[in-house]
Amino acid sequence: MSLPLVVQKFGGSSLADADRIRRVARRIARERAAGNDLVVIVSAMGDTTDELLGLAAAITDDPDARELDVLLATGEHQSATLVSMALHALGVAAISLTGPQAGITTDGRYGRARIAGIEPRRVRAELEAGKVVIVAGFQGQSASAVGDSEITTLGRGGSDTTAVALAASLQATRCQIFTDVRGIYTADPRLVTRARQLPVISYEEMLELAHQGAQVMQVRAVELGWVNSVVIEVLSSFEDAPGTLIKEDPFVEQRNKVRGLAHDRNVAKVTVVAVPDRPGVARAIFDPLAEAGINVDMIVQNVGHGGETDLSFTVPRVELASAKKTLDPLVRELGARELTTDASVAKVSIVGAGLHNAPGYAARMFGTLADKAVNIEMISTSEVRITCMIAEADLEIALRALHDAFELERPEPIDAAVSAAG
């Protein structure tokens, strides 16, 4: 008879030094003592990934993608062995496995591979041998050019995806993501002191929050959880407190529709000024950006007058230089007057299932910002979200005002019921 299986994931800040690693080991040991089988996914220690990227950058400004993946994957190998050693020191049988050893196969896109399948034969064998299995997150294997297996990495935050995928494959009873915050909040508590932790949030809402800049969970991990109905708990590795459950939410339509605020400072505005207003212009601008791998988000085209129009859009701030490099030669070709950019902007979003059926929320958002004299430069919406681009200087004022306007500090009856049940 096998024990209930719990999957736990610990991020880099939870593993930043030997003391923290020993603390994580004690937490794992407690869970083990409670009578559960355990698979633990770990990220690289602290800033290891950035340090390795720095090392590669010191060698070449264009590191080979395959080699970079082998290099980065060593960070998770290291933390996995250290957590396993710390468990041994506590008398807990444990073994570390690399992503390939854990049976995680991916496509061959180095640096941003997607999980293609999981065959956790060895994970099961080690669990049956009575061991806690520590899996190096963020990585898997694909086939090489000569037919052998090659290590690939899943991109930033990929360990979340490893955890959710393994939880789905092993049919775990719980999937816990340990992080440096206590869970999902109605807004970033560093900016909004009245922000409240949510006991539960739906996959769809979490996905929008993550898309719009909430950095607690990786977008793909949430998607994978949704598709496989894995209940994910986000909680703090530094304190014993209930976290936030991400799961299918049957009460979603009965609630206050705004569940939380997201914000994103990694954004810049690009405007092609006075471009001739004729068919094909948008394509001439956006095709080269797509080819350069630049993510364009909000797009606004002003009503044309005199045969000219202004076309504005946002790109991640870190990709602004590359966007300018791509577009500068096109401005003259297109007959536009100039290219202007503004990196001092930010996005603020309200997120909640069913927002699209309740136009009153948009009006309340815009009115709240107007009352605080915050100028809205662009607007975009989805099924469960309304996003405004504003000046970055106004961001904190906007977040606090919206948090008050939508009464997010007040627990909802549904939240209270779920919290008591959890």
Next chain:
Amino acid sequence: MSLPLVVQKFGGSSLADADRIRRVARRIARERAAGNDLVVIVSAMGDTTDELLGLAAAITDDPDARELDVLLATGEHQSATLVSMALHALGVAAISLTGPQAGITTDGRYGRARIAGIEPRRVRAELEAGKVVIVAGFQGQSASAVGDSEITTLGRGGSDTTAVALAASLQATRCQIFTDVRGIYTADPRLVTRARQLPVISYEEMLELAHQGAQVMQVRAVELGWVNSVVIEVLSSFEDAPGTLIKEDPFVEQRNKVRGLAHDRNVAKVTVVAVPDRPGVARAIFDPLAEAGINVDMIVQNVGHGGETDLSFTVPRVELASAKKTLDPLVRELGARELTTDASVAKVSIVGAGLHNAPGYAARMFGTLADKAVNIEMISTSEVRITCMIAEADLEIALRALHDAFELERPEPIDAAVSAAG
């Protein structure tokens, strides 16, 4: 038609930072441009291995051997990818392989595995694809408890062994060990300014030098070269200068028999004082030491008088504490008076093929030390070596006096001939 194959190995000090890695890459690129296929074995960067050991020690004072091997192996993975990236940046096609990917299989002794076999199928495939193959040294794979493959490390200096084993397996035309010295010297040039670089040395002589403390080459790598007749060249990675060839030497009997001096400070003397002189005492002392994994080297038993004797032997200085811990409880059991230890000793050796047939050399060694008032505490000999244990404070005086006495600064005619031919 395949190109001549050269195997090169670069040690940690040659790869200590990004600048040195780029320099190593330029050297590899030059060799490649000269029309050779290349397999390059790398150690971990600089002090990486010690740093990783420190990290493990901060977690637990008894790290699991399997986990420690996975941890340590990441050091070589990292340097292999960085060298490969640096070659890419120079426009040289290259690929890094882990020890397991290079087909190196070992027995299952973690931390001190021995190479059991090499199936360099992938190395050959990548060479045929026109790539320089960078192999992470110091590691291989063995079978795990559940039948999967596990990474193992070969112990300190294991990258030398990786290089020689791959050179043998691939029938390389050359095997070059790049290090931070120019080659093998008649004595340590940091201590003996008149020390002379040897153009050639036999496997047997090199083996004795390595055994007796010369840290340029790992003992097992020399053995493996000898068994497989791999001609090994030891040379500097920091300058373009001919190194020292280690090979079968047909002229060995015709030469000045003393080829070089070795010394070793990693030694301590242990004396069991006034132990009853009866059969079985030696076993009662040395069996527990062997079980504790402590290497006993020189052994001297004084002539017994009054039914008692003093038994002295040497252990590596780093193992002295552990030797004391093992022996302290035995002293009373054996009826000995006490245990004394001395960590301020050193070994000095003269090495040369055929020394055992020429007793005059021993006399000259002892006389030279006596002339300098250096007291000899123990003596041991082999076919090609005479070793004296002396006070560590006398070491440099002893080395210089012996270097002069055996005229080691003078090139031999045979050396000169080899040098001109090389």
